[in-house]
Amino acid sequence: MGLPRFCPRLLSCTLRTPNVASSLSVSTHLRVPGPVSQLRMASSTPRFAEGEDPQRLGLDTQSLLQQGWALDAEGMAVTKTFHFKSYFKAVSFVNLIASESSSKKHHPTMTVRIGSVDVHWTTHRPRGLTHKDIAMAQHCDNGAGLMGAVETGQGLKCGPSP
Numbered sequence: 001m002g003l004p005r006f007c008p009r010l011l012s013c014t015l016r017t018p019n020v021a022s023s024l025s026v027s028t029h030l031r032v033p034g035p036v037s038q039l040r041m042a043s044s045t046p047r048f049a050e051g052e053d054p055q056r057l058g059l060d061t062q063s064l065l066q067q068g069w070a071l072d073a074e075g076m077a078v079t080k081t082f083h084f085k086s087y088f089k090a091v092s093f094v095n096l097i098a099s100e101s102s103s104k105k106h107h108p109t110m111t112v113r114i115g116s117v118d119v120h121w122t123t124h125r126p127r128g129l130t131h132k133d134i135a136m137a138q139h140c141d142n143g144a145g146l147m148g149a150v151e152t153g154q155g156l157k158c159g160p161s162p
């Protein structure tokens with residue numbers, strides 16, 4: 001098995017000044033589907049659902065953002081990827097969250113990979129971020145600690161060992 005071959009066009013992109021325009025052009029070289037205008041960027045402003053207390057939730061949301069959570073493009077969801085040393089730990093984490101979701105009747109979208117889990121919390125009705133999303137995101141952070149989550153880059157990865 002040989003070394004990965006570099007794409008000269010991609011290399012020239014990454015060597016340019018790292019401003020927004022160049023990172024967009026790198027993304028198009030990496031074949032992100034759809035036009036550049038549809039690229040999803042994280043929002044910096046949370047949008048809380050009707051009936052929520054933005055003052056209280058605002059502080060809690062800022063704490064989450066400092067702990068590695070991000071807002072989605074519309075500011076209506078919080079997302080985070082948790083990394084694990086084994087697939088079993090990743091699935092156990094999913095089950096832990098699933099159990100709390102069932103009891104609280106509030107459910108995430110989760111994508112399980114061999115050594116990581118993407119978690120996405122939003123509220124569908126009323127539409128936007130609610131105290132339930134914030135509480136469940138905090139529960140995820142606690143659960144990840146219990147399951148031995150590791151730093152980004154330290155999780156199990158698919159593919160041949162080096």
Ligand SMILES: C[C@H](O)[C@H](O)[C@H]1CNC2=NC(N)=NC(=O)C2=N1
Pocket residue numbers: 105106107108121122123124125126
């Ligand atoms: C009736 C039931 O409790 C509701 O449909 C719940 C189910 N789980 C949910 N989960 C999430 N994430 N958002 C919701 O609005 C939601 N609604």
